[in-house]
Amino acid sequence: MNTDEQTGLVLDFFSPHFKEQAFSLYRDLRQQGAVHPVQLSADIPAWLVTRYDAALAALKDSRFIKDPRTLPEVEDFWLDETDLFSEHMLASDPPDHTRLRNLVHKAFTPRMIEEMEGRIREIANDLLDKLASSPNGRAELIDAYAFPLPILVISEMLGIPTEDRQRFRNWSTTLLAATNRPEKWEEIQPTMVEFQEYLGDLFEKRRSHPADDLISGLVHVEEEGNKLTSRELYSMVFLLIVAGHETTVNLIGNGILTLLQTPNQLALLRESPERIGSALEEILRYTSPVEMATNRWAAEEVSFFGQTIPKGGLVIVALGSANRDGNQFPQPDRFDITRQPNRHLAFGLGIHYCLGAPLARMEGKIAIPTLLDRFPNLALDFKGESLPWRQDFLMRGLTELPVRL
Ligand code: HEM
Known part of the structure; x- marks a missing residue:
């Protein structure tokens, strides 16, 4: 950790080792204060919020x-x-935020999601059937399971041809990897254009042949004229695709990794599968699949937990740090699937609280136990010394998760 006297901490968020050391870095930062002036890449100043109470306050x-x-x-x-x-x-901020969220929130209510349970189980089992026939008893679980499950679910909800899912994965991974890295923005332009053209064609198809899916509904709302602009339609579908799978893939991947790394907790879950609810909350807290909240800007000068954030200042809430704050969670670095209470911030808070939380929880509650049931001897099969974390500002997840079945 370097300190530049003028500008505050210089944190190398984009180095390959950042994720490996993130939790110990956050611990040091929390000891020093709740909010820290930092430098993102390309000399971009920001305020990083690391303590739980400050994170909660900032989000609200x-x-x-x-x-x-x-x-x-x-x-x-x-x-x-x-x-x-x-x-x-x-x-967006209110009133636009309220209008946009209202257009889709009905599709994501716990009741709507409950109706999808059977289909999610079917998808999980189909994927695991394929895994079970792996010739050498080995598999890579991100590609074979953690990624396809949520992308198949969100694609079916939106009405996107599921055979195109690998293209989405490439586009969205490329775009996400450029988050808060202006020096990369020119490089990703071609990806952006390809993704836009693909969506434009899809909207055309749904306009002429509407189906019972979210995109058909949104295209119809856009046509009506006053509730959704064409730009907002593109942005909405993009957000639902990216948020709908780039996050849950990490929940499933990080969850399996952590359980396999903590045999006593894995044994406890295998013995009492009814603990999956609290186990999932602990996976969310302990592994923070979305490690950083998205950018926020101070609309005025704000005096905040000992810092003065100027008008226009960029504020980043480190959810992964707040979720390991010992003032909120006793023994925060202990993975304990029975932890109660567990008011983690993995889904954010306030008006931007994750719209997909019921869906993500349902996917996690099905994906993890189904895998454990089907493969009682599941074990990690990493070769290198360090874990292959994705280099991504927002997300915390593995590029691969090799296992023996
Ligand atoms: C484990 C999985 C997931 C995690 C950890 C997660 C986390 C989050 C977080 C932290 C936020 C707030 C970000 C901020 O305030 O800056 C958020 C917002 C959001 N999430 Fe999720 N998410 C997950 C899954 C999903 C899924 C499956 C969807 C489905 C489409 C989804 C859709 C959204 C949307 C639309 C928002 C924006 C809400 C708003 O601005 O009002 N998320 N999510």
Whole structure:
């Protein structure tokens, strides 16, 4: 950790080793304070929120807004990011946020998600049938299970041809890897254009042949004229695709990894499968599949937990750090599937609280126990010394998870 006297901590968020050391770095930071001036790549100043109480306050504070376009203090390059994919609810404030969220929230209520349980089970079992026939008794679980399950589910909900899922994966991984890295934005333009063209064609198809899916519904709302602009339609579908799978893949992958690394907790879950509810909450807390909340901007000068954040200042809530704060969670670095209470912030909080939380929980509660049931001898099969973490600002997840079945 370097400290630049003028600008605060220089944290190398994008180094291959950042994820490996993140939790011990956060522990040091929490000891020093709740909020820290830091440098992102390319000399971009930001305030990193590391303690639980401050994270909770920041997520609920309406002075930290999501759409920087109204703030002249915000550097222009952040506004350049304003492309066809940036007018979605997670980058909006009320009243736009409320309008956009209301258009889709019904599809994600716990009741709607319960109706999908059977189909999610079927998808999990189909994927595991294929795994079971692996000739050498080995498998790579990210590619074979953790990724396809959520992308198949969200594709079916949206009405996207499931055979195109590998293309989505490539596009969304490329775009996500450029989060908060302006030096990468030119490089990802071709990917952006390909993704946009694909969605444009899909919208056309659903316009002429509507089906019983979310995209057909949204295309219809856009046509009506006053509730959803064309740019918002692109952004909404982009957000649902990316948030719908890039997150849950990490929940499943990190969950399996952590259980296999903690044999007593794995044994406890195998003995009492009814503990899956609290086990899943502990996986969410302990592994924070979304490690950082998305960017927030101070709409005015804000005095916050000992720091003065200027108007236009960029605020980043480190959810992964808040979830390991010993003032909120006794023995925070202990993975304990019986932990109660467990008010983690893995899904955020406030008006941007994860819309897909009921879906993610349902997917996790099916994916993890089904895998454990089918493979009683499941074991990790890593070769190298360090784990292959994705280099991604927002997400915390593995690029691969090799196992013996
Ligand atoms: C384990 C899986 C998941 C985790 C950990 C997660 C985490 C989060 C977090 C932390 C936020 C708030 C970010 C912020 O305030 O900056 C969020 C928002 C959101 N999530 Fe999730 N998510 C997950 C799965 C899903 C799924 C399956 C969907 C389905 C489409 C989804 C859709 C959304 C949407 C649309 C928002 C924006 C809500 C708003 O702005 O009002 N998420 N998620």
